[in-house]
Amino acid sequence: MDRIVNGIARGVFVFLYVPIAAVIIYSFNAAGTSTRFEGFTLQWYADLFQDGALMQTLRTSAVVAVLTATVATVIGIMFALGMSRYRGAGKGGLLALIALPLIVPEIVLGVALLSVFSAVKVPLGITTLVLGHLIVSLPLATLVLMSSAAMLDPSLPEAATDLGCTPWQTFTRVYLPLLRPAVVAAWLLSFTTSFSNIVMSTFLSGVGSTTLPLKIYSSLKTGLTPSINALGALLILLTLVIVLAVGVTQMRRILVDSRS
Amino acid sequence: MTSTRMIHLGRKERPKRGSLLLLIPGVASVVLLGILPLFIVARNSFAVADNYGGIVGGFTLEHYTKLIDPVYTKTLLFSLGLGLLNTVVCIVVGYLTSYYIVSRPEGRQGLLLLLVIIPFWTDFLVRTFAWITILGSGGPIAGVLGIFGLSGFSMIPSNVAVVLGLLYAFLPTAIFPIYASMRSIDPSLKEAATDLGCGWWGVHRRVILPLSRPGILGAALLTFIPTMGVFVIPVLLGGGKDPLVGNLIVTLYTEFRNQPMGAAVSMVLLVLMVLSMGLIGLLMRRTSTKKGA
Numbered sequence: 001m002d003r004i005v006n007g008i009a010r011g012v013f014v015f016l017y018v019p020i021a022a023v024i025i026y027s028f029n030a031a032g033t034s035t036r037f038e039g040f041t042l043q044w045y046a047d048l049f050q051d052g053a054l055m056q057t058l059r060t061s062a063v064v065a066v067l068t069a070t071v072a073t074v075i076g077i078m079f080a081l082g083m084s085r086y087r088g089a090g091k092g093g094l095l096a097l098i099a100l101p102l103i104v105p106e107i108v109l110g111v112a113l114l115s116v117f118s119a120v121k122v123p124l125g126i127t128t129l130v131l132g133h134l135i136v137s138l139p140l141a142t143l144v145l146m147s148s149a150a151m152l153d154p155s156l157p158e159a160a161t162d163l164g165c166t167p168w169q170t171f172t173r174v175y176l177p178l179l180r181p182a183v184v185a186a187w188l189l190s191f192t193t194s195f196s197n198i199v200m201s202t203f204l205s206g207v208g209s210t211t212l213p214l215k216i217y218s219s220l221k222t223g224l225t226p227s228i229n230a231l232g233a234l235l236i237l238l239t240l241v242i243v244l245a246v247g248v249t250q251m252r253r254i255l256v257d258s259r260s
Numbered sequence: 261m262t263s264t265r266m267i268h269l270g271r272k273e274r275p276k277r278g279s280l281l282l283l284i285p286g287v288a289s290v291v292l293l294g295i296l297p298l299f300i301v302a303r304n305s306f307a308v309a310d311n312y313g314g315i316v317g318g319f320t321l322e323h324y325t326k327l328i329d330p331v332y333t334k335t336l337l338f339s340l341g342l343g344l345l346n347t348v349v350c351i352v353v354g355y356l357t358s359y360y361i362v363s364r365p366e367g368r369q370g371l372l373l374l375l376v377i378i379p380f381w382t383d384f385l386v387r388t389f390a391w392i393t394i395l396g397s398g399g400p401i402a403g404v405l406g407i408f409g410l411s412g413f414s415m416i417p418s419n420v421a422v423v424l425g426l427l428y429a430f431l432p433t434a435i436f437p438i439y440a441s442m443r444s445i446d447p448s449l450k451e452a453a454t455d456l457g458c459g460w461w462g463v464h465r466r467v468i469l470p471l472s473r474p475g476i477l478g479a480a481l482l483t484f485i486p487t488m489g490v491f492v493i494p495v496l497l498g499g500g501k502d503p504l505v506g507n508l509i510v511t512l513y514t515e516f517r518n519q520p521m522g523a524a525v526s527m528v529l530l531v532l533m534v535l536s537m538g539l540i541g542l543l544m545r546r547t548s549t550k551k552g553a
Contacts, residue, residue, distance in 0.1 A: 001461070005356050006360055009359075012356075012431070013372075015428070016375065016376065017375075017379070019428065022393045023386060023389075074285075079283055079285070079286035081282055082279045082281070082282030082286075085279035094283065094287070097291075100290060104530070105485055105486060105489040105529055105533060106486075106489065107509055108298070108301070109294060109298075111523065112300065112526075116297045116300055119300065119315070131293055134293065135289065138290070202510060203513065217496075220496055221495065221496070228389065232385075232386040236382055236386060240378065243377055243378055243381050248373075252370065252377075256440045
C-alpha cells in the first residue's frame with residue numbers, strides 16, 4: 001500500500017510541474033501555439049517588450065506593488081513590535097483582527113471596498129488599488145514579522161535601553177538588524193501578493209490604471225498567444241527568484257509552522 | 261517567560277502606551293479597509309437601488325427574494341457542488357502527498373516542500389492558462405492524439421478542465437496545513453500500531469488520520485469557500501458556461517452595475533463562510549475533547 005501512495009505522490013509532483021514546464025517550453029516554440037516544436041525562438045520575448053500597452057500595465061503593477069509592499073511592511077513592523085511588547089488583555093483578539101482579511105473571501109473584500117469608494121465618490125486608480133492590495137497583503141506581512149519578533153530575546157532591547165539608547169536608536173540598531181530577514185520576507189511576500197493580484201484589481205482599478213494581471217486576463221479571454229507564454233515564463237522566473245530570496249526556511253515557517 | 265515577566269514587573273516606569281500606539285496603524289487599516297466596508301456591503305444588500313445600480317437608501321428584502329430565481333440557485337448549487345468536490349479531492353490527494361513527504365528523511369522533506377512552494381507562489385493566472393496550453397487544441401495531448409488520427413481534440417472549454425484547474429490551484433493550499441499537523445505526530449505511534457497488528461489502513465484510520473484532523477479541517481476551510489469565489493478559472497477553462505458564485509458577483513458589479521444584487525450574493529458567500537467556520541470549529545472541538553478523554 002505504501003508503494004501505491006508513493007507512486008501517487010510522485011505523480012502529484014509531476015502534476016505540479018507539467019504546467020510550469022509547458023509554459024516555459026511553449027514560450028520558445030517557433031511554431032507559436034501549435035504542438036509541433038518547429039525550432040527555438042526568442043521572438044515572443046522580443047514581442048513582449050515592444051508591446052507598449054503591456055509595458056504600461058507592467059509599470060502600473062510595479063508601482064502599486066512597491067507602494068503596497070512598503071506600506072504593509074512598515075505597518076506590519078509597527079504591529080509586530082507593539083504586539084511583542086504588549087502584555088495587556090485582548091492579545092488574542094488583536095491577533096484575530098489582523099488575520100481577519102485572510103479568512104474573509106477576497107472577492108467579498110473587493111466588492112466591500114468598491115462600495116466604500118463609490119459611496120464616498122473616490123475615483124478608482126492607483127490609490128484605490130494600493131488600499132485594496134494593502135488589506136490582503138498586510139495580514140501576511142504582519143504574521144511573518146510577528147513570528148520573528150516573538151523569537152527575539154527581550155533582554156537585547158532592554159540592554160540597549162539601559163545603555164542609553166532612545167527608542168528610535170533601539171529600533172534602528174537592535175530590532176531592525178535582528179528582524180532583517182523577516183522584513184525582507186514580508187516585503188517580498190506583499191510585493192508578489194500585490195503584483196499578481198487579480199481579484200481586488202478587478203474591482204478597484206480605474207480607467208488608466210489597468211494592472212498586468214488584468215491585461216493578461218482580458219487578452220486570454222480572446223485566446224492564448226505565444227507571447228503570453230513568454231510572459232508566463234518570466235513570471236515563473238520572478239517567483240523562483242522571490243522564493244529563493246525569501247529563503248526556504250522562512251517560507252517553511254510562513255506556510256507550515258504557522259499552521260501547526 | 262517567568263524571567264521576562266519579572267523584568268517587566270521590576271520596570272514600572274516602562275510606558276505601555278508606546279506599544280499600544282504601535283498597534284494603531286494595523287488596527288485602523290483592518291477596521292477602515294475591512295470591517296467597515298463589510299458593514300456597508302451588508303447595508304447595501306438591503307438598500308433600494310436606482311436604475312443605474314446606485315444606492316438610494318431605504319430597506320428592502322427584494323434582492324434576497326430574487327436569489328430564489330433559478331438563475332441564481334443553479335449557480336449556487338453548482339458552486340457548492342464544485343466547492344465540495346474540489347475540497348474532497350484536494351484533501352485526499354493532499355493527505356497522500358503529505359504522508360509521502362513526512363515519511364522522507366528530514367533534509368529531503370525541505371526539498372519536497374520547496375517543490376510545493378514554487379507552484380503555490382507562481383502567479384494564479386499563469387497557473388490557470390498553463391492548462392489552456394496543455395489541454396487546448398494546439399496542446400501536447402491534442403498533438404499525441406493527432407498522430408493516431410484523432411484530430412480536433414480540445415478539452416478547453418469543459419468542466420473537466422475547470423476541475424483540473426481548481427485542483428491545481430488549491431492543492432498546495434491543502435498540502436501545507438495537513439503536512440504541518442502530520443509532522444507533529446510522534447513516529448513511534450505508527451510503529452506501536454504496526455506492532456499491535458494494524459495494517460496500512462489500520463495505522464491510518466486509527467492513528468494518523470485522527471491526529472492530522474486539525475490540518476485536514478484547516479485545509480477544508482482554505483479550499484471550500486475560496487473555490488466558490490474563484491471567477492478566473494470558470495471563464496478561461498470552462499468557457500463561462502457554468503459560472504460560480506465568484507463569476508456572479510463580478511458580473512453583477514462590473515457588467516450589470518447592480519450593486520445591491522451583487523451585495524446580496526456577496527452576503528450569501530459571507531454567510532456560507534461563517535457557517536463552514538462554525539462547523540469546522542465544532543469538529544475541531546470534538547477532536548480536542550476526545551483527546552482529553
